[in-house]
Amino acid sequence: MENERISLPVVALRGMTILPEMVAHFDVSREKSLQAIDQAMTEGEKIFLTGQYEIETEDPDVTDIHRIGCIATIKQIVKLPKKISRVLISGEQRAELIDLEFKEPYLRGMVAVREDVDTSWEDTGAEQSPLNLEAMVQGLRDIFKEYMAKNPKIAKEFSDQIDQITDLKKMVNVINANVPMSYPEYQEFLEETNLMKRYDKLAYKLVNEIQVLNIKEELQEKIKERVDKNQREYILREELKLIREELGDENQLSDADEFQQKCDALEAPDEVKEKISKEIRRFRNSMNNPAESGVIRTYIETMLDMPWDHMCKEHKDIAYAKKILDEDHYGLDKVKERVLEFLAVRALTKNTDAPILCLVGPPGTGKTSIAKSLAHALKKPYVRISLGGVRDEAEIRGHRKTYVGAMPGRIAAAVKNAGVKNPLLLLDEIDKVSNDYKGDTFSALLEVLDAEQNKNFRDHYLEVPLDLSEVLFVTTANTLQTIPRPLLDRMEVIEISSYTENEKLHIAREHLIPKQLKKHGLKEKQLSISKKALWKIARNYTKEAGVRQMERKIADICRKTAREILEDKKKAVRVTERNLEHYLGRELFSYQMKNDKDEVGIVRGLAWTSVGGDTLQIEVNVMPGEGEILLTGQLGDVMKESARTGISYIRSVSSEHKIDEKFFKEHDIHIHIPEGAVPKDGPSAGITMATAIFSAVTGKKVRADLAMTGEITLRGRVLPIGGLKEKLLAAKNAGILTVLVPKENKADVEEISTEITKGLEIIPVSHMDEVLKLALKR
Structure with missing residues (x-):
């Protein structure tokens, strides 16, 4: 059958393709086509049908028609007016037009029957087993039935015909012929002689059509629901209007x-x-x-x-403000003093063009609560806006009304919630604002905090100027490093440093314990925590600059106490240093105390961290080698540069200290800071590393009761550092007696309370020569 050739009349169809197993009718009006049909009826009713490339072509040649067509049997011819015949045909076999034998008086050509050339899967080449073929037939039948259920254009009785078919080829041809498709799609299926490929294409087409019909149903259902709802609301509204008119009820306003x-x-x-x-x-x-x-x-x-012109009266009693601040916070004398000065100037000048206060300090030190106390002292509405993670400019300026779900920005919404145009707005965590492709959030904050611009602040949603000049803004941050300089210039920075252990003790007794007792339903006589227990909680169960973690530990004790009172019928619980472990478990932290004896190449440095101060023990070893410098302990770039600077300085003064010139070429120097899993960086360990290197090179011991902090230059000068209060506190906790600090930090030392400096010998140094004389044992 592959090479069977037949001479048949040819009819070129316009915009139509006939497939095997397809029963269809079409109208014929061209003279050549009418004669071809008449000739076919005289020869056995067989005719070759193929499609034209262009519908407009009136006299098609072999180049104008598809080579692949279908041999069909003419079932019926109905004569219509104006020399038109309606022909009913049944497609039987796909065939290829070899060539046209003649064009006049009708088209006649030699066609070759095209059988399926391959029935294997394209990717494996494996022949299909009877079991696989049966599964494919059933799968295609199920898909087509689901499609029939969704598409009302296909007659339901066609389902019975599909159930009778067991041959895969016939199943594919029958379904292919009855699924509505475009003319090019039918032609593509007609030209495909691989049964498995036709099966894949047909299954994909059906599944795709099912999904389209599902989506169409969902959309129609939603549209219907929306129309019904709108229609119902309109009718009810008109009825309500008519009822009001009939009742003559004029008091009801729209x-x-x-x-x-x-x-x-x-x-x-x-x-x-x-x-x-x-x-x-x-x-x-x-x-x-x-x-x-x-x-x-x-x-x-x-x-x-929105409170456009509605204001609240501001309370200007400085004594009352001082009382509120002292009641709510222990210590923080300088912070309170600066806040009271700010309030005094505000009261005298009656000028709202005051600097923006920016409270900077570690977490848990009371920045947010100071702002809340300030609002309490002024008797102003207080609104807190958390800026942590805000990266969309629209969060500040608002969304335009054209967007779905548009709303005012956080600033306008906060003023609205406050109910007055002069509230206290706390912009919390301003250092954690970020930017992305949606706009520059910091630039939007510039307009909010600039007194020259915020009188006519434009919120995109409100579309009219909003006067923010009466708003008292207070901001908080953990660090100033991430705040752009233009924004920082508009704020007055007030630094809040870490609490000492004594301050933590007072805060716990005066604020935290009463607060947690009330929160857990306990009375003062039911729970008491000794002073030593609180001290131990601060030292061994928390490691922080503030008191947030300490409050959590006190809450732990309160919960366990509440359970003991209910379960064990205890009347009162007393927590002491001895039974503290029963309530809080084993100790979590321990301070690295000073070394017992002086050693070579080991120096105690001081570091500032986000949770307060800490000590770093720097160790240096010298060993035979080729002059390499090894740095371990997860050191950052700044500390690595400090180490190399220290070595360069020591090499430059090696002759003064009788160090062999070849020493650095014949020895490796290994610098290590323990706790290697913890990243370390900062510009304050220069003199510490230089002293440790010098000690290891010369073999001279370093005092164990001494610690130091400061950066070094190539010429040996000692540069100033920050975080001195936290560092001195860490030195005192570690049992250090003597601390070397940069001479330029002398003014900072004088500002630190005697509670921290008491018992410490603080020596200012300006050059490495002084450091080495004080640190090394002679």
């Missing part, structure tokens, strides 16, 4: 009338009132469009709720 009354009574600039009135008119005209009216309603309600 929403638009209520909005207009509120607008007339609103304390706001004329520009704002005009904008609201304009939106109310739009609202009246959109009553029959719930989608639009809902957006306008939300905007009008937001505008009416």
Whole structure:
């Protein structure tokens, strides 16, 4: 059958393709086609049908028609007016047109029957087993039935015919012929002689059509629900209007009338009132469009709720403010003093153009609570805005009304929630703001915090100027490193340093314990915590600059106490240093105390961390080698540079200290800071590493009761450092007696309370010569 050739009349179809197993009819009007059909009826009713490339072609040649077509049997011919015949045919076999034998008076050509050339899977080449073929037949049948259920255009009785078919080829051809497709798609299936490929294409087509029909059903259902809802609301609204007219009830105002009354009574600039009135008119005209009216309603309600010209009276009693600050916070004398100065100037000048206070310090040191106390002292509404992780400029400036779900920015929303135009707004964690492709958030904050710009702050949602000049802004941050300089220039920085252990003890007794007792339903007589127990909690169960973790530990004790009172019927619980482990478990932290004896190449340094101060023991070993420098302990780039600078300085003064010139070429120097898993970096370990290297090179011991901090230059100068209070506190906790600090930090030492410096010998140094004389044993 592969090479069987037949001479048959040819009809070129316009925009139509006939497939095997397809029963279809078409109209014929061209003279050549009519004669070809008449000739076919005289020869056995067989005819070759193929499609034209272009529908407009009137006299097609062999180049104008597809070579692959279908041999069909003519079932019926119906004569219509105007020399048109309607022909009913049944497709039987795909075939290829070899060539046209003649074109006049009709088309006749030699065609070759095209059988399936391969019935294997394309990727494996493996022949299909009877079991696989049966599975494919059933799978295709199930898919087609699901498609039939979704598509009403296919006759339901066709399902019975499909159930009778067991041959895969016939199943593919029958379904292929009955699934509505475009003319090019039918032609593509006709030209495909690989049964497995036709099967894959047909299955994919059916599944795709099922998904399209599912989506179409969902969309139609949603549209129907929406139309029904809108229609129902419209009818109810009209009925309500008619009922009110019949009752003559004139007291009932429409929403638009209520909005207009509120607008007339609103304390706001004329520009704002005009904008609201304009939106109310739009609202009246959109009553029959719930989608639009809902957006306008939300905007009008937001505008009416904004405190445009509504202010609260500011309390200016400095004595009252001092009392509130002292009640809420222990210590922080300099911070309180600066806040009271700020309030005094504000009261005298009656000027709201005051600097923006920026409270900077480690977590848990009371930055947020100071701002809350300030609002309490001024008797102002207090609103906290957390800026941590905000990276979209629209969070500050608001979203434009054209967006779905648009809303005012955080600043405008905070003023609205406060209910007055002069609240205290706390911008919390301003250092954790980030930027991305959605805009520069810091630049938006510049407009908010700049006194020259915030009088006419433009929120994208409100679309009218919002006066923020009366708002008292306070910001908090853990560090100033991530805040851009232009924004930092608009703020006055107040640093809040770490608490000493004595301060933590007072805070726990005066604030934390009463707060947690109340929170856990305990009375003062039911739980008491000794002073030594609190001291131990601060030293061995927490490691922080503030008191947040300490409060959690006290809460742990309160919970266990509450359980003991209920379960064991205890009347009171006393927590001491001895039974503390019963309530909090084993100790979590221990301070690295000073070494017992002086050693070579080991120096104690001081470091600042986000949770306070700490000590670092720097160790240096010298061994025979080729002059390499090994740095271990997860040192950052700055500390690595400090180590190399220290070695360069020591090499430059080696002759003064009788160090052999070849020493650094014939020995390796290994610098290590224990706790290698903890990253370490910062510009304050220069003199510490240089002293340790010098000690290891010369073999001279370093005092064990001494610690130091400071950066070094190539010429041996000692540069100033930061975080001195935390570092001295860490030295004292470690039992250090003598601390070397840069001479330029002398003013910082004088500001530190005697509680920290008591018992410490603090020696200012300006050059490495002084450091080596004081640190090395002679």
